[in-house]
Amino acid sequence: MASETLALDAIDHRARPIGDRLHDWVVTVDHKKLGILYIIYGIVFLIIGGIEAAIIRIQLIVPHNHFVSPEVFNRMFTMHGTTMIFFVVMPILFGFGTYLIPLMIGARDMAFPRLNAFSFWLTAFGGLLLYYSFIGGNGLYGAGNAPDVGWFAYAPLTARAFSPGHSTDFWTLGLLVSGFGSIGTGVNFITTILCMRCPGMTLGKMPLLAWLNLIVGGMVIFAISPLTAAQIMLSIDRYLGGHFFDTQAGGSAVLWMHFFWIFGHPEVYILVVPAFAFVSEIVPVFSRKPIFGYPVMVAATVCIGFISFSVWAHHMFTVGMSSSGNTFFTVTTMIIAVPTGIKIFNWIGTMWGGKIQFSTPMLFCTAFLFQFLIAGLTGIMLGASPFNWQLGNSYFVIAHFHYVIVGGIVFAIFGAFYYWFPKMTGRMYSETLAKWHFWLFLIGFHLTFDFMHIPGILGMPRRIYTYEPGRGWEIWNLIVTIGVFFQALGILVFVFNLLRSLAKGEPAGSDPWDAWTLEWSTTSPPPEYNFAKIPVVRSRRPLWDIKHPEDPDWKYE
Amino acid sequence: MSSAAITRTSIEPEWILPSRGRVGMFSLIAAEAAIFTIFVVAYIFYMGKSLSGPMPKDVLELPIFNTVCLLSSSLTIHLAVRALRNAKVGAFGLWWFVTIALGTTFLVGTGREWQRLISEKGLTVSTNLFGTTYYSLVGLHAFHVTVGLIALAIGMIFTVLGKVKPEHSERADIFSLYWHFVDAVWIVVFTVVYIIGR
Numbered sequence: 124m125a126s127e128t129l130a131l132d133a134i135d136h137r138a139r140p141i142g143d144r145l146h147d148w149v150v151t152v153d154h155k156k157l158g159i160l161y162i163i164y165g166i167v168f169l170i171i172g173g174i175e176a177a178i179i180r181i182q183l184i185v186p187h188n189h190f191v192s193p194e195v196f197n198r199m200f201t202m203h204g205t206t207m208i209f210f211v212v213m214p215i216l217f218g219f220g221t222y223l224i225p226l227m228i229g230a231r232d233m234a235f236p237r238l239n240a241f242s243f244w245l246t247a248f249g250g251l252l253l254y255y256s257f258i259g260g261n262g263l264y265g266a267g268n269a270p271d272v273g274w275f276a277y278a279p280l281t282a283r284a285f286s287p288g289h290s291t292d293f294w295t296l297g298l299l300v301s302g303f304g305s306i307g308t309g310v311n312f313i314t315t316i317l318c319m320r321c322p323g324m325t326l327g328k329m330p331l332l333a334w335l336n337l338i339v340g341g342m343v344i345f346a347i348s349p350l351t352a353a354q355i356m357l358s359i360d361r362y363l364g365g366h367f368f369d370t371q372a373g374g375s376a377v378l379w380m381h382f383f384w385i386f387g388h389p390e391v392y393i394l395v396v397p398a399f400a401f402v403s404e405i406v407p408v409f410s411r412k413p414i415f416g417y418p419v420m421v422a423a424t425v426c427i428g429f430i431s432f433s434v435w436a437h438h439m440f441t442v443g444m445s446s447s448g449n450t451f452f453t454v455t456t457m458i459i460a461v462p463t464g465i466k467i468f469n470w471i472g473t474m475w476g477g478k479i480q481f482s483t484p485m486l487f488c489t490a491f492l493f494q495f496l497i498a499g500l501t502g503i504m505l506g507a508s509p510f511n512w513q514l515g516n517s518y519f520v521i522a523h524f525h526y527v528i529v530g531g532i533v534f535a536i537f538g539a540f541y542y543w544f545p546k547m548t549g550r551m552y553s554e555t556l557a558k559w560h561f562w563l564f565l566i567g568f569h570l571t572f573d574f575m576h577i578p579g580i581l582g583m584p585r586r587i588y589t590y591e592p593g594r595g596w597e598i599w600n601l602i603v604t605i606g607v608f609f610q611a612l613g614i615l616v617f618v619f620n621l622l623r624s625l626a627k628g629e630p631a632g633s634d635p636w637d638a639w640t641l642e643w644s645t646t647s648p649p650p651e652y653n654f655a656k657i658p659v660v661r662s663r664r665p666l667w668d669i670k671h672p673e674d675p676d677w678k679y680e
Numbered sequence: 681m682s683s684a685a686i687t688r689t690s691i692e693p694e695w696i697l698p699s700r701g702r703v704g705m706f707s708l709i710a711a712e713a714a715i716f717t718i719f720v721v722a723y724i725f726y727m728g729k730s731l732s733g734p735m736p737k738d739v740l741e742l743p744i745f746n747t748v749c750l751l752s753s754s755l756t757i758h759l760a761v762r763a764l765r766n767a768k769v770g771a772f773g774l775w776w777f778v779t780i781a782l783g784t785t786f787l788v789g790t791g792r793e794w795q796r797l798i799s800e801k802g803l804t805v806s807t808n809l810f811g812t813t814y815y816s817l818v819g820l821h822a823f824h825v826t827v828g829l830i831a832l833a834i835g836m837i838f839t840v841l842g843k844v845k846p847e848h849s850e851r852a853d854i855f856s857l858y859w860h861f862v863d864a865v866w867i868v869v870f871t872v873v874y875i876i877g878r
Contacts, residue, residue, distance in 0.1 A: 234700045234703075235700070306711045310711070313703060313704075314703045318697045318699065318703055319700075344707055344710050345714050347711075348718070349714060355816075356719075356722065360812075365805050365806060366806070366808065367722060367812055375725070
């Protein structure tokens with residue numbers, strides 16, 4: 124298969140001067156380069172956000188610690204949350220989507236390549252704007268630098284009176300700008316997937332990654348827009364003297380909460396559905412079986428897409444709502460667990476009876492399955508409003524959503540890194556180092572986030588700067604912080620492995636995993652035009668059909 | 681990908697996919713609709729909650745002429761696109777120009793209304809909740825009209841330079857979707873602000 128791929132040009136791009144090559148990366152509209160830019164950008168911010176997390180944890184390692192001041196502590200948790208959601212996980216997921224979608228549907232680029240570049244640079248400058256607050260946030264007021272209002276920035280903390288200077292404005296503008304980028308990406312994903320599929324690839328024959336990103340595109344459009352609107356309102360309040368969230372003039376602080384969480388909860392699914400997509404591509408290949416229950420998988424994701432817009436106020440149980448409000452949002456939260464549970468059964472069904480190969484991508488996906496299940500179970504606990512009144516805003520909540528985001532999404536992302544690294548670079552990574560990364564990160568993750576549930580149950584509230592000894596929290600906080608160092612070590616091994624393999628890895632060939640989707644039919648890394656000849660597909664596993672002409676899939680689908 | 685197993689065979693029906701421009705524009709419109717929804721919800725939520733005057737019933741007048749202008753511009757842009765599809769570039773330019781004129785009239789009308797509210801009635805964005813929500817919602821819509829007018833003006837420049845050909849009718853058609861959307865939003869804004877909210 125690989126040897127049959129046509130290469131149209133034999134120009135050695137590596138021979139050109141470094142200035143030219145960098146210039147290529149800046150002006151590029153190629154979806155593969157933009158995808159890689161997104162991913163590198165995400166990794167850089169992952170390290171920054173990780174350092175912020177480490178600062179938070181070092182401060183909390185013992186009672187009455189004075190590692191940082193309370194003001195710095197507030198900035199650190201605000202910046203950590205904002206960075207990780209908007210400038211780490213989203214760019215990395217969009218990067219993989221941008222890189223993989225055209226390759227998987229047999230297209231030469233996204234539907235709107237220039238919009239694609241525009242979206243990336245908006246996201247990039249949004250992040251720079253946020254971090255510029257460390258320098259420019261002071262304004263003329265001498266009023267602190269980086270944002271310190273928490274990542275959901277509840278009113279009235281964001282009012283001029285309580286947040287002088289420009290720190291909150293950098294937060295607002297950073298998210299506004301990157302939000303426009305995200306909306307552009309959403310539009311591009313939908314259009315690419317609907318309008319650029321290669322001949323024969325009907326909606327029912329698309330790889331699940333394309334299907335799931337189509338749904339993500341739809342959710343981005345409807346979820347990021349409310350955030351954009353709310354940020355515009357906040358800017359009007361702060362700059363034009365408006366009263367949207369100004370309670371003294373009759374405005375409502377609760378309205379901001381609703382607007383934020385009508386974005387905030389679908390956002391969780393915007394982050395997790397692409398992670399589902401990675402797992403749905405990796406698990407079948409390493410189980411040597413086609414995905415179990417393809418149509419159910421698609422239907423379940425569509426359900427998640429819809430229901431995710433009706434659960435937002437479960438973030439607000441402790442704010443106080445009517446009993447019908449509490450009931451409604453408890454019930455919808457329970458309901459959304461059903462399609463999510465269906466997916467877990469689908470992945471297990473795929474692994475069941477397969478010849479499972481535990482290469483690193485599969486290891487990460489297996490860990491994802493267990494951890495995401497536990498994260499879902501604590502989610503159901505918190506979704507029950509009476510339980511939530513007890514543990515809302517405690518470290519139990521923090522442990523729950525880090526279980527989702529780190530134990531679920533980040534593990535799936537690492538799986539995707541190792542799975543597609545050979546395709547993106549043309550080189551294999553070191554399996555030994557990758558296993559070191561996996562085990563270090565796994566141990567660190569469980570030390571940190573398993574034990575974080577306990578101080579939450581014991582009543583430790585989130586966002587506190589320090590705590591009194593003698594409440595039984597000390598030992599748990601110590602263990603949690605120790606776990607952070609294991610995770611950091613794992614990340615170091617990961618970055619070292621990436622850089623080393625980039626320089627010295629074995630050549631990967633076009634199809635190192637004996638996989639079935641179209642991206643493995645072209646060279647690694649793919650040429651700029653992706654496919655010398657646009658492929659024609661007849662089943663969900665076009666490469667299986669080529670490799671097994673005596674028993675092709677299209678006879679059965 | 682030169683293997684025989686996946687070459688196009690005669691059993692495949694012709695492969696037709698939706699137009700990129702249309703799908704992209706509909707997606708953008710969906711995102712815009714979500715933004716407007718949040719502003720409309722805020723407007724309705726704060727109706728009658730201002731702690732001080734002026735109140736909508738005291739200062740707002742029905743912008744009938746403006747509304748007629750904007751809504752009829754939807755018809756004229758439709759006529760423009762149809763003319764271009766039938767290769768009548770002259771008629772296209774005429775209807776396109778009328779669309780710009782009607783859109784500009786609307787924008788000037790909004791400007792005069794704001795001027796009256798600010799200087800005569802003393803209502804600004806910081807006066808009360810009504811001012812905040814009114815200027816935000818109507819302003820967001822006016823901003824979208826402005827963006828549409830800029831795009832229309834660029835199209836007009838190309839028309840005058842003689843660069844517009846019948847094969848561009850698809851693009852003009854896709855742009856007209858945006859313009860129709862802006863008009864549809866105005867119907868919602870008009871109903872909420874000037875009828876229900878007054």
